[in-house]
Amino acid sequence: MPDLTGKxxxxxxxxxxxxxxxxxxxxxxxAKVYMAARxxxxxxxxxxxxxxxHPEIKDGAITWVQLDLSxxxxxxxxxxxxxxxxxRLDILINNAGLGPSPFKRNESGIEMLFATNHIGHFILAxxxxxxxxxxxxxxxxxxxxxxxxxxxxxxxxxNTTFATATALSNPCGLEADGLFAGFKRYGVSKLAxxxxxxxxxxxxxxxxxTTGNPIISISLHPGGxxxxxxxxxxxxFCKPVLRMLMATPLQGATTQLFxxxxxxxRAAKEVYGGKYLMPYGKVTRPSKMGMxxxxxxxxxxxxxxxxxxxxxxx
Numbered sequence: 001m002p003d004l005t006g007k008x009x010x011x012x013x014x015x016x017x018x019x020x021x022x023x024x025x026x027x028x029x030x031a032k033v034y035m036a037a038r039x040x041x042x043x044x045x046x047x048x049x050x051x052x053x054h055p056e057i058k059d060g061a062i063t064w065v066q067l068d069l070s071x072x073x074x075x076x077x078x079x080x081x082x083x084x085x086x087x088r089l090d091i092l093i094n095n096a097g098l099g100p101s102p103f104k105r106n107e108s109g110i111e112m113l114f115a116t117n118h119i120g121h122f123i124l125a126x127x128x129x130x131x132x133x134x135x136x137x138x139x140x141x142x143x144x145x146x147x148x149x150x151x152x153x154x155x156x157x158x159n160t161t162f163a164t165a166t167a168l169s170n171p172c173g174l175e176a177d178g179l180f181a182g183f184k185r186y187g188v189s190k191l192a193x194x195x196x197x198x199x200x201x202x203x204x205x206x207x208x209x210t211t212g213n214p215i216i217s218i219s220l221h222p223g224g225x226x227x228x229x230x231x232x233x234x235x236x237f238c239k240p241v242l243r244m245l246m247a248t249p250l251q252g253a254t255t256q257l258f259x260x261x262x263x264x265x266r267a268a269k270e271v272y273g274g275k276y277l278m279p280y281g282k283v284t285r286p287s288k289m290g291m292x293x294x295x296x297x298x299x300x301x302x303x304x305x306x307x308x309x310x311x312x313x314x
Contacts, residue, residue, distance in 0.1 A: 073314055079123075079128050198296055
């Protein structure tokens with residue numbers, strides 16, 4: 001990884017799993033990092049652990065910011081806090097996410113997985129984009145937005161639609177509580193991550209900075225990683241064997257660290273911009289839905305309408 005001194009990054013879900021390893025490596029290479037997470041206690045424990053392992057990391061180099069992606073008010077508050085503290089933001093890593101889980105809706109009536117994994121990150125990016133665009137005007141800038149998806153996007157039900165704001169309340173229509181339905185809803189949210197990243201790149205390219213360097217947006221699959229959240233869907237008797245077969249959190253963080261910092265990504269923006277990566281940094285074609293520009297445009301428009309509604313007055 002290159003020296004990141006002077007850069008500012010924000011990582012959602014940075015207190016555990018691959019998010020923790022991402023924060024650790026960014027800070028160890030000189031960046032100032034905002035660890036966005038729900039629990040202050042868990043974030044403080046994670047920061048102390050990183051500082052203990054890396055005495056070279058200075059006081060204040062890692063800062064907790066409260067963030068619950070399922071709550072629009074929490075997302076807006078987190079973004080406003082960062083904008084109030086910083087004059088620049090070089091790296092945004094949309095890492096946090098819920099895994100397959102029983103059907104539930106958030107406070108705005110949106111299916112919880114979709115609300116957390118897509119809508120929350122959409123609001124966060126939207127609120128932080130002005131600061132990132134300002135940073136990108138610096139001729140030496142290298143601003144990137146990295147969104148963690150999953151190969152599970154390929155299992156999105158064929159009837160999934162992002163065509164209207166109403167459809168985004170539960171794009172595939174499944175309301176069952178079983179693992180199968182939960183996995184399908186998870187896949188829908190991960191498809192949205194890919195479409196968001198590619199559509200964001202198209203929109204950024206349409207309005208490039210006048211004096212700096214274009215912002216790069218990338219999505220990715222981190223691989224099968226032995227994190228607590230990722231292992232939660234498996235029976236306990238399987239977990240010891242799976243931990244031996246799956247990647248460690250640090251290995252799982254490798255692809256997003258590559259996407260966020262690698263010099264070859266900046267040197268070949270036309271190769272990586274808007275694309276979907278597999279471990280460890282390989283540009284890969286997503287599913288047919290994942291390459292659907294019409295669907296990506298519909299998702300963006302519908303997401304804007306949803307965000308306007310749920311963020312009214314915030």
